[in-house]
Amino acid sequence: MLTGKNYIGNKLSAEGKQSFKTFNPQKNIANNCEFKEASNEEIDAAVRLATHAFKEYKNVSALKKAQFLNTIADEIEAVGQLLIDTYVSESGLPEGRAVGEQGRTMGQLRAFAILLEEGSWVDASIDTAQPDRSPLPKADIRKMLLPLGPIAVFGSSNFPLAFSTAGGDTASALAAGCPVIVKSHPMHAGTGELVASAILKAAEKTGMPNGIFSNLNSSGIEVGQALVMHSGIKAVGFTGSIKGGMALYKLAAERKEPIPVFAEMGSINPVIVLPSALKEKGDYWAKQYAGSITLGAGQFCTNPGLILGLEGDAFNSFVGNLGQELEKIEPSCMLHPNIHKGYNESKQRLSDQEGTAVVGSYDNTLPPNYAQQKVVTVRGDQFLANPTLHQEVFGPFSVVVKCRDKSELKNILEHLEGQLTGTILGNKAELESYHDIVEALTNRVGRIIFNGVPTGVEVCPSMQHGGPFPASTDSRFTSVGVSAIKRWSRPVAFQDWPNELLPKALQNNNPLNLMRLVNGTYTNDKI
Structure with missing residues (x-):
């Protein structure tokens, strides 16, 4: 059952004054449900919750995060025919496409869960100390990737599931350890609400902190602008037009603390x-x-x-x-x-x-x-x-x-x-x-x-979905495949840190059994 409300963390909310409906292009009529646009107060509440949740979620074990992602996939499947019917009524796309995209969405989530269970994506690198090195001693330096913080994700028009509420941006950000606030696409707000409810059910079942996910409705640009400009947001994921992507990119660059915008935009292939x-x-x-x-x-x-x-x-x-x-x-x-x-x-x-x-x-x-x-x-x-x-x-x-x-x-x-x-x-x-x-x-x-056609993007570790500007804002990254997780993390080096206080990925005994770069050699051996 659709409510037309926003999810501010795990609570439904409808404080905004503006409302809108989605549209059935096949029947050429508006759909029944009325959606409430998020107010500024709701946007702020969602970001504050996400900021608080990040303090806990960034330290949740990789295995528990993997369980969360797998449970999201289970809950999306459990929505059943209602999700497929809503998708079709809001997009004009056939049911077969809806079923296929649902499968792709679930597959992406499970792929990131597998990545977390293996764990080496954090790129752990260790250079042990050489106190007797001449002419100067060498410090112990250890580096790995850590999550950025709350991420704003913009749902795309042409993929109501795989590039939207629980799509590749959301799945990769959650996998990296970042809470997500989705600005739902107005063309498929009902599909977005159903998926959002599945994510939050999964969060409750797996004990994730409130604020790990929120879903905001909007038919215009104001909610998205406010979200990107909020000081609590640390990066943005976007799939859409060059005009839309560049508008967000410029907003993010003009902030007191500029943040990265990973936008996949135009291409004539x-x-x-x-x-x-x-x-x-x-x-x-x-x-x-x-x-x-x-x-x-x-x-x-x-x-x-x-x-x-x-x-x-x-x-x-x-x-x-x-x-x-x-x-x-x-x-x-x-x-x-x-x-x-x-x-x-x-x-x-x-x-x-x-x-x-x-x-x-x-x-x-x-x-x-x-x-x-x-x-x-x-x-x-x-x-x-x-x-x-x-x-x-x-x-x-x-x-x-x-x-x-x-x-x-x-x-x-x-x-x-x-x-x-x-x-x-x-x-x-x-x-x-x-x-x-x-x-x-x-x-x-x-x-x-x-000797192929460009249409069709395989979701696999070797896929690169991004290119030189304006295909994307940063050609070093992909929005498809498990490498997409790298967008939502940053390298942090620990120098001469007590071993027992280091992140587990960097500790001497390698408790996570990761493949690490130790003194220039890849190994999963203990130090």
């Missing part, structure tokens, strides 16, 4: 089609990429928004096949009327640019909020000269660039902004002759793919 791909599997790749462009109504951060190749008969044939395949695909419903409106405006703006020509377009009449997919083509020199064509269109839209030669292709890649992914289609032998192209692409992306 360039795809390079080499001649061998056209010769060997041109028709296959045309069909695959028509599907990738339209998957989920194009509402993936890794949607292939830019396809590049060398002008000629083979590439022209590929482009024609891509347009034909695109027009065969039945369109999907977008997340919200505002997103549908934004898509149509952006699509039209890019389509109106000088030199563009339509490759393929679905032009049949559709129900409200359904996206008509489209691909346009342009010459390489025209693309280079027009920054508007480099912009992301959030939806099933892509620009195909016909490059005059390898030199122009390389020039385009070198002038692209940072991207989450880059893809090369071809064969192994051809990669060597296009080495400079591969290098240019690698310099602009966080993940480089060979």
Whole structure:
């Protein structure tokens, strides 16, 4: 049962004066439940609770934190069909997508639990003392990662579960030892409330301190702004637009105590089609990429928004096949009327640019909020000269660039902004002759793919989901996979500290049996 209230720690609260409803884009009507926006007093109460909870939670054992994360996964599963139905009614996405995303969310939580149980993520490093070293003695210095403090997490529009209330940012922050306050996304506030209740049930069952988690509702930007500016918040996690991410980044930098904002933002995910791909599997790749462009109504951060190749008969044939395949695909419903409106405006703006020509377009009449997919083509020199064509269109839209030669292709890649992914289609032998192209692409992306599609992000330790700006605000980190935990921690060195008072990860007898760097050698031996 939805209440429409905020969770301030483990208590429901509705002190705010403003309210809003979520929207069912499939039915094109507002959903029934009314949600109360968090007041300034509720925001402050949530942060104060989180600050108090941090003092206890940072010292909770890794095994107990792992139990907490596993129990959250259990409780999300226990919400049952109500969660799936709410997700579908607030997103317009099909039930199969909801079930799959629920599984991914639970899997992420359990992956971080496994990471905690093993424990070596703290990067324990020990250099023992050398009192007789000449000309100066060497101190005993030991270093490890410690949690930052309360984290503000912003739910994303396009993943109501996996990148939202209990998504990767929340799971990784809780794993690191940080309390979390979620600014729930207004498009799926009901889904967020159900997940928040699951997190708090898990916290109660596992004895976590009150304030370890709060969930705040808001339909505008005011709650998020107040949360980021609150002195008790120590870092921010965000997935969304460049405009939204940069606004938070600037706010955080202007604080008396600036804090990091880990934002995953825009990306057009360039795809390079080499001649061998056209010769060997041109028709296959045309069909695959028509599907990738339209998957989920194009509402993936890794949607292939830019396809590049060398002008000629083979590439022209590929482009024609891509347009034909695109027009065969039945369109999907977008997340919200505002997103549908934004898509149509952006699509039209890019389509109106000088030199563009339509490759393929679905032009049949559709129900409200359904996206008509489209691909346009342009010459390489025209693309280079027009920054508007480099912009992301959030939806099933892509620009195909016909490059005059390898030199122009390389020039385009070198002038692209940072991207989450880059893809090369071809064969192994051809990669060597296009080495400079591969290098240019690698310099602009966080993940480089060979003979695949960018849509779909595997949750595993080796995944990198982040890239040079503006794909993310810090390309050294990922928002997907267990390495995401590093965002919410900082290294602290202990010099000449009494052994029994050190964190267990740094003590001589290695009670946690961690793999540690001891005097330059990785070992789990005792000292």
